[in-house]
Amino acid sequence: MVNATLALLHTSPVHVPVFEGLRDEDHPGFELRHLVHEDLLARARAEGPDAVADDIEELLVRTVAEGAGVVLCTCSTIGAVAEARAAAVAVPLVRVDRPMAAAAVAAGRSVAVVATLESTLAPTRALVEEEAAQAGRQVDVTTVLVKGAWERFEADDREGHVRLIADAVDALEGVDSVVLAQASMADAADRATLPVPVISSPRPGLRAAVLQCGGDSKS
Numbered sequence: 001m002v003n004a005t006l007a008l009l010h011t012s013p014v015h016v017p018v019f020e021g022l023r024d025e026d027h028p029g030f031e032l033r034h035l036v037h038e039d040l041l042a043r044a045r046a047e048g049p050d051a052v053a054d055d056i057e058e059l060l061v062r063t064v065a066e067g068a069g070v071v072l073c074t075c076s077t078i079g080a081v082a083e084a085r086a087a088a089v090a091v092p093l094v095r096v097d098r099p100m101a102a103a104a105v106a107a108g109r110s111v112a113v114v115a116t117l118e119s120t121l122a123p124t125r126a127l128v129e130e131e132a133a134q135a136g137r138q139v140d141v142t143t144v145l146v147k148g149a150w151e152r153f154e155a156d157d158r159e160g161h162v163r164l165i166a167d168a169v170d171a172l173e174g175v176d177s178v179v180l181a182q183a184s185m186a187d188a189a190d191r192a193t194l195p196v197p198v199i200s201s202p203r204p205g206l207r208a209a210v211l212q213c214g215g216d217s218k219s
Contacts, residue, residue: 004069004092004213007033009059009082011041011075015183015202019074022203027210033068035059040078045119049081057085064091072096072209074183076201077119080126094212096205097124100179101131103204107197108176110140114169115181116149116161124181142175144168153184166191169198 008019016034023030037059040052056078063071071093073082079095086093104111105128113124121143132139146168152161165188169178178198180189186200 005031005033005067006070006072006209006213006215007035007063007068008072008074008209009063010034010036011038011078012036012184013038015074018183018186018202019206022206026203026207027215030210030213030215035063041075044077044081045117049078049119049123052078053081053085056082057089060086060091060093061089070094070209070212072205074202074205076115076124076181076183077117080123092212094205094209095127096183096209097127097179097181097201098131099204099208100199100201101127102135103197103199104128104177104179105132105135105137105139107199109138110142110175110177112142112144112169112172112175112178113181114144114146114165114172114178114185116146116153116165116185117182118145120181121145124179128179144172158187162188162191166193170194 013036023032043052060071073079073093074096076097079097083093083095111128115121125141125143128141146165149161149164165185169192177196180200183202186202189198189200192198
């Protein structure tokens with residue numbers, strides 16, 4: 001596949017400038033097509049990710065029919081469902097948090113999954129365990145919900161949002177790596193001072209999708 005069009009499926013408009021910025025830094029000139037569907041996350045939180053599976057499948061098929069060669073799903077809550085439905089209909093999809101999970105597994109046995117939405121914890125934990133199984137490694141996964149951080153994010157209090165997450169990460173003990181489960185948490189990776197890898201998903205996820213499209217990538 002050479003220079004396929006990349007569509008990004010978001011559940012918040014705040015992700016658009018984040019991935020545009022990463023594109024400009026790491027993959028200059030690479031074209032991105034952004035699809036924002038906030039309703040998918042709202043329904044997935046209220047009814048469970050499976051409730052939006054049919055809608056995701058329809059959206060993926062339509063997006064590819066409209067010219068996308070690869071789809072990058074940037075939402076961790078619906079990532080597993082999107083990946084499963086994409087495979088069922090033979091749509092090429094990259095789950096933004098899969099490269100992050102693989103990096104966390106490679107860093108050591110004890111992995112902490114930190115999230116600001118409870119609906120993200122189980123899918124991300126399952127993903128880390130899946131990556132560990134594929135790598136033939138044993139992992140101990142703990143999960144941490146940062147209470148109040150999502151409300152700060154929704155209120156556009158980005159400083160408060162990042163501070164709560166970084167404080168939760170720095171309070172961890174006995175872990176080999178930390179996964180910031182949602183793309184919206186990425187800025188906290190640089191704020192945390194815990195002396196282990198604190199890994200966020202946007203940069204490695206975009207890199208994987210660009211490579212899937214046949215584009216060049218900086219390391």
